[in-house]
Amino acid sequence: MNILAIDTSNQVMGIAILKDGNLAGEYTTNAKRNHSVRLMPAINQLMKETETEPEELNRIVVAKGPGSYTGVRIGLTTAKTMGWALNIPVVGISSLAALALQAKFASAVICPFFDARRGLVYTGLYEQHVSGGLQLLENEVNIKFTDWLDTLASKQQQVVFLSPDIEQHYQVIVEHMKDLAIIPEMAYHYPRPSLLALAGAEQQNEPIHALTPEYLRLVEAEAKWLEQQGNN
Amino acid sequence: MINNEEYILGIETSCDETAASIVKNGTEIVSNVVASQIESHKRFGGVVPEVASRHHVEQITMVLEETFEKAGMTVEDMDAIAVTEGPGLVGALLVGVNTAKALAFAKRKPLIGVHHIAGHIYANRLIQEFQFPLLALVVSGGHTELILMREHGSFEVIGETRDDAAGEAYDKVARTLKLPYPGGPQMDQLAAEGAANINFPRAWLEAGSYDFSFSGLKSSVLNTLHNAAQRNEQLKKEDIAASFQASVVEVLADKTYRAANEFGVKQVIVAGGVAANKGLRAELNRRFSNGSQDLLIPPLALCTDNAAMIAVAGSIAFQQGHRAGWDLNANPSLDLELYGKRGQIKQK
Numbered sequence: 001m002n003i004l005a006i007d008t009s010n011q012v013m014g015i016a017i018l019k020d021g022n023l024a025g026e027y028t029t030n031a032k033r034n035h036s037v038r039l040m041p042a043i044n045q046l047m048k049e050t051e052t053e054p055e056e057l058n059r060i061v062v063a064k065g066p067g068s069y070t071g072v073r074i075g076l077t078t079a080k081t082m083g084w085a086l087n088i089p090v091v092g093i094s095s096l097a098a099l100a101l102q103a104k105f106a107s108a109v110i111c112p113f114f115d116a117r118r119g120l121v122y123t124g125l126y127e128q129h130v131s132g133g134l135q136l137l138e139n140e141v142n143i144k145f146t147d148w149l150d151t152l153a154s155k156q157q158q159v160v161f162l163s164p165d166i167e168q169h170y171q172v173i174v175e176h177m178k179d180l181a182i183i184p185e186m187a188y189h190y191p192r193p194s195l196l197a198l199a200g201a202e203q204q205n206e207p208i209h210a211l212t213p214e215y216l217r218l219v220e221a222e223a224k225w226l227e228q229q230g231n232n
Numbered sequence: 233m234i235n236n237e238e239y240i241l242g243i244e245t246s247c248d249e250t251a252a253s254i255v256k257n258g259t260e261i262v263s264n265v266v267a268s269q270i271e272s273h274k275r276f277g278g279v280v281p282e283v284a285s286r287h288h289v290e291q292i293t294m295v296l297e298e299t300f301e302k303a304g305m306t307v308e309d310m311d312a313i314a315v316t317e318g319p320g321l322v323g324a325l326l327v328g329v330n331t332a333k334a335l336a337f338a339k340r341k342p343l344i345g346v347h348h349i350a351g352h353i354y355a356n357r358l359i360q361e362f363q364f365p366l367l368a369l370v371v372s373g374g375h376t377e378l379i380l381m382r383e384h385g386s387f388e389v390i391g392e393t394r395d396d397a398a399g400e401a402y403d404k405v406a407r408t409l410k411l412p413y414p415g416g417p418q419m420d421q422l423a424a425e426g427a428a429n430i431n432f433p434r435a436w437l438e439a440g441s442y443d444f445s446f447s448g449l450k451s452s453v454l455n456t457l458h459n460a461a462q463r464n465e466q467l468k469k470e471d472i473a474a475s476f477q478a479s480v481v482e483v484l485a486d487k488t489y490r491a492a493n494e495f496g497v498k499q500v501i502v503a504g505g506v507a508a509n510k511g512l513r514a515e516l517n518r519r520f521s522n523g524s525q526d527l528l529i530p531p532l533a534l535c536t537d538n539a540a541m542i543a544v545a546g547s548i549a550f551q552q553g554h555r556a557g558w559d560l561n562a563n564p565s566l567d568l569e570l571y572g573k574r575g576q577i578k579q580k
């Protein structure tokens with residue numbers, strides 16, 4: 001089985017091709033540049049180098065967010081359309097779950113997060129599962145980071161923190177968690193598209209039309225509108 | 233097998249319509265699907281860009297599927313994939329552009345970027361073949377332009393709005409009159425029931441200019457309403473709409489008529505959402521009734537955003553050898569004249 005994995009949900013852009021569980025090729029950049037311009041040339045290049053034709057693909061796995069709204073849409077639109085055109089399954093995997101896989105073998109619980117501005121983060125809590133995969137312990141949320149850290153600290157257990165935005169939040173994590181925080185070296189904090197491919201390899205796929213981004217946040221205009229409806 | 237038929241898939245997501253269409257030989261609609269988001273944006277009183285982008289992602293593969301099912305065709309049958317690359321809302325455009333790239337890549341089809349306004353103009357080619365030189369009046373929520381075309385794919389902007397687009401002025405006045413969204417068609421309907429008995433200004437600008445300006449007219453309407461309210465006087469909404477429309481339509485029709493004669497064009501094309509306006513259609517028909525130029529106004533469904541027009545403009549670009557690379561991007565402020573010259577620029 002040949003799997004193409006695509007992650008453009010945050011600044012890191014990742015593409016991987018897995019053939020029968022083996023890594024054929026992987027491409028990751030961490031550049032503040034336009035995913036829309038770079039994604040398709042990168043897919044084209046990786047397909048060429050791994051000698052993979054589009055019709056040889058059996059499955060597409062895509063990081064469906066949370067993250068940059070635009071980034072998530074670029075990845076999902078590409079994955080959905082390619083999957084539809086090739087008539088193959090497309091699986092959406094949480095961008096946070098994909099990142100958490102970097103600490104899959106940790107005995108501690110895993111907290112992946114992405115900065116969501118104004119003190120907020122997108123985050124969730126995972127731990128190793130007997131099946132070999134990860135288990136979601138706390139639902140993914142868009143939350144004030146200090147509130148989230150207070151909850152984690154109150155549990156008095158060790159937590160592995162993973163985030164491409166770890167440097168800007170390092171101090172606040174250490175302040176709240178003291179020695180309960182495990183923070184690996186920088187290179188562990190970027191999601192690897194090959195792990196995303198693995199995570200989606202076995203997963204049941206939804207119909208392609210139903211696959212939508214996981215924004216974890218309403219559009220501001222929509223939130224206001226809903227609030228008004230509630231007040232009426 | 234001999235096959236002289238050309239099939240182009242068009243994709244359009246520049247604003248609040250998710251649309252796809254298959255056009256044969258650049259002139260004949262095989263299928264044309266538009267998923268409008270208007271019901272969703274109504275509650276906000278206007279298009280919210282992030283909401284539009286979200287709907288596009290939800291709709292796009294369904295719209296594609298319906299387009300191909302209705303045509304009884306598959307992506308394999310297409311000669312090229314054409315997509316609106318701009319102008320428009322960047323987040324919305326991005327969904328279409330990445331859809332087109334993914335399709336073209338998966339099925340190894342040529343990829344073609346299309347200018348949205350070129351699309352609006354080319355909607356008319358679904359009705360009648362072009363004769364050059366031709367003049368296009370493009371009027372929509374975002375555009376008010378007079379464009380001279382001397383040949384296929386070439387565009388000279390001879391006049392444009394210096395402030396509000398005509399459609400924008402319609403929407404603003406409609407909002408002041410508390411008409412439901414979208415205001416343009418409501419204004420048109422009210423205008424038909426009222427009398428143009430208020431003399432709103434006409435912005436002719438400098439002698440010989442083909443540019444437009446609607447912000448003065450808009451302010452004048454607001455002032456008139458304000459003053460009437462101060463005097464406790466009730467103005468009929470119908471009359472306001474009719475008087476406003478009379479001013480807009482007179483300027484549009486007059487400048488179009490003068491430009492058509494100055495440049496000796498064979499055809500005059502009206503394009504864009506405001507081309508659906510009955511008042512404008514009637515006045516242009518009256519102006520060009522002497523038959524010196526052919527006046528082409530597409531049917532209502534082809535005036536508003538659709539993907540058939542993108543496929544037609546894409547067909548011309550395809551014939552002229554234009555191909556986009558995998559790095560094709562959405563360009564929210566894509567320039568029409570530069571778009572027309574893209575081939576020459578690349579060769580230099």
Ligand SMILES: [Zn+2]
Nearest residue numbers: 348372505537
């Ligand atoms: Zn338009």
